[in-house]
Amino acid sequence: MIGVFDSGHGGLTVLQALEHHLPRQQFVYLGDHGHAPYGNRAPDEIYALTLDAIERLFHLGCPLVVLACNTAAATGLRRLQQTWLPDRYPNRRVLGVLVPMVEAITGMPWMADIRTGQRGGRKRTVAIFATRHTVTSGAYLQEIGKRAPEITVVQQACPILVELIESAAPAAIVARAVRRYAALLMRRLNGVAPDAVILGCTHYPLIADLFAAHLPPGVEILSQPDITARSLAAYLVRHPVFGRATQTRPAASLFYTTGPAGSVSALASRFYGKTADFKALPKAT
Ligand code: DGL
8 A cells, every 4th residue: 555645635636646647556645634734834843743644654554655745845855764764664665746846847867966967958947836834945946956957946935825725715715816926926037937837735736727827828837746646656666565556456545634534525526536535533742
């Protein structure tokens, strides 16, 4: 079984793509709805909540967990992969959404800066919409810069978007917020359209059409679900032990939440496109 974790509903956009690209894998989804949104919390708190969620998925029988949350990945994925995981769970793995996106945007493998030092791609500008915390962490800025310094990265934090999406706010309010964030971005860019835009929060693919409507026409919008799913499929070819494909189509994905299961399930189909019957897990303190 493969675990998928997000602070709330956003990771369901990734789960949908994982199921599509890896139809023979069984997935278990955990949303920490009881603590969402993460984006405006302190880094140490996000880190502690993330470890707790990953541990729960390990205990549910997942040797591999996909951290389908940019905020959690930008805050602590490297730290947990370098210290906590090897100490506590040396035979388990945690993969994020940031690495596949950086590889896709730079066209460079993650280890390229260390191994080859190759440089010299096309000059272009990439804009990133993300939570305040992902923006402040500078993770995308640094990781893209190391591999492709010719790319200018411009970030725009969207502090209230996750909250609006999680609370199923009226469409007009969400649209107004996106319009404001798009306008702020365009001001930073002095009105010049970027070559590509990254939706650097797994909640945002759900409102990709709003971003497209409020950005200059023709801007390429990269969202993470498919990019993450392709990257995971390639990882499992290299490391089959972390995802034993079933011979027949597996059972439907399983869903757990630290929030109220009833209302979480009711909202989930908007993100997932079909019914998701969440079971409640006790919230970590
Ligand atoms: N989906 C999470 C992300 O990708 C949202 C984090 C939050 O809860 O603010 O960043």
